[in-house]
Amino acid sequence: MTDTLFPIPETPVIPVKGAAAGYPVVRIFCVGRNYAAHAAEMGVEVDREAPFYFTKSAQHTLASGATLPYPPGTENFHYEMELALVIGAPVFRATMDQAQAAIYAYGAALDMTRRDLQLAAREKGRPWDTGKDVEGSAVFADLTRAEEIGEIGPQRIHLAVNGEVKQDALLSDLIHGCAEIVVDLSKYYHLRPGDVIMTGTPAGVGPVVAGDEITGGIDGLAPISLTVGTAE
Incomplete structure (x- = not known):
């Protein structure tokens, strides 16, 4: 192995329910505006023709239950509750x-x-990177294997801040379903184990401040939580 000038960061790993080994995160793809009510609250049209994507750095993975310092450069830091899926076998087209x-x-x-930065970039037709690809911004609960879940659709997806429910929907509200997303994304990438896809958020997104406690859940899956810490 070639020597490196600095230590290579460890690959983030998401625990898997009932498994001794965890799931290593290599790439994170995110689907935008995949719930009609969320698109409406963001003031944009729903695109039902095909999903669209942005990415997050794998190194921005954070485990459920962690404390995330309020990030720099924003005054409008938002939560978005989502269903994530992970790829277990190579797939292309x-x-x-x-x-x-x-x-x-x-x-x-x-x-x-960082909603303020995302919206400012959107207004100028620029990429969303500073708004979305934020340190610690990809938070994951323990995974549950697909065969233990069954059909995706009837499950409730919800989020609360300090115990007050802010988001509450069903996975059947997804505009583009999980398999449909994989079909579409695999037109552009050779998907493989290590790829994580976040499928979009329902309506009800909003800001948090230091000291807030975020809790969320999806029926049949491990719950998720996050504490917003003070700025560093």
């Missing part, structure tokens, strides 16, 4: 059956967002 078979597990996730 997948059929629906191949896409479904490639999904290894599901989990509850939070896409934490």
Whole structure:
């Protein structure tokens, strides 16, 4: 192995329910505006033709139960409760059956967002990186293997801040379903184990401040929590 000028960061790992080994995170893809009510509250049209994507750095992975310092450069830091899926087998230009078979597990996730920076970039037609690709902003609960969940759709997805419910919907409200997302994304990438896909958030997103406690859940999956700490 070639010597490196500085230590290589460890690969983040998400625990898997009932498994001795965890799931290593290599890439994180995120689906935007995948609930009609959320698109409406963001003041944009719903795109039902195909999903669209942004990415987060794998090193921004954070485990459920952690404390995330309020990030720099923002005065409007938002929560977004999401269903995440992870890929368990290589797949490229997948059929629906191949896409479904490639999904290894599901989990509850939070896409934490510097909303003011995202909206400023959107208004100028610029990428969302500073708004979305935020340190510690990809928060994951323990994963549950797909065969233990069954069909995705009837499950409730919800989030509360300091015990007050802010988001409450069903996974059946997803515009683009999980297998459909994998089919579409696999047109552009050779998906493989290590790839995590966050499928979008329902309506009800909003800001948090230092000291807030975020809790969320999806029926049949491990719950998720996050404490917002003070700015560093």
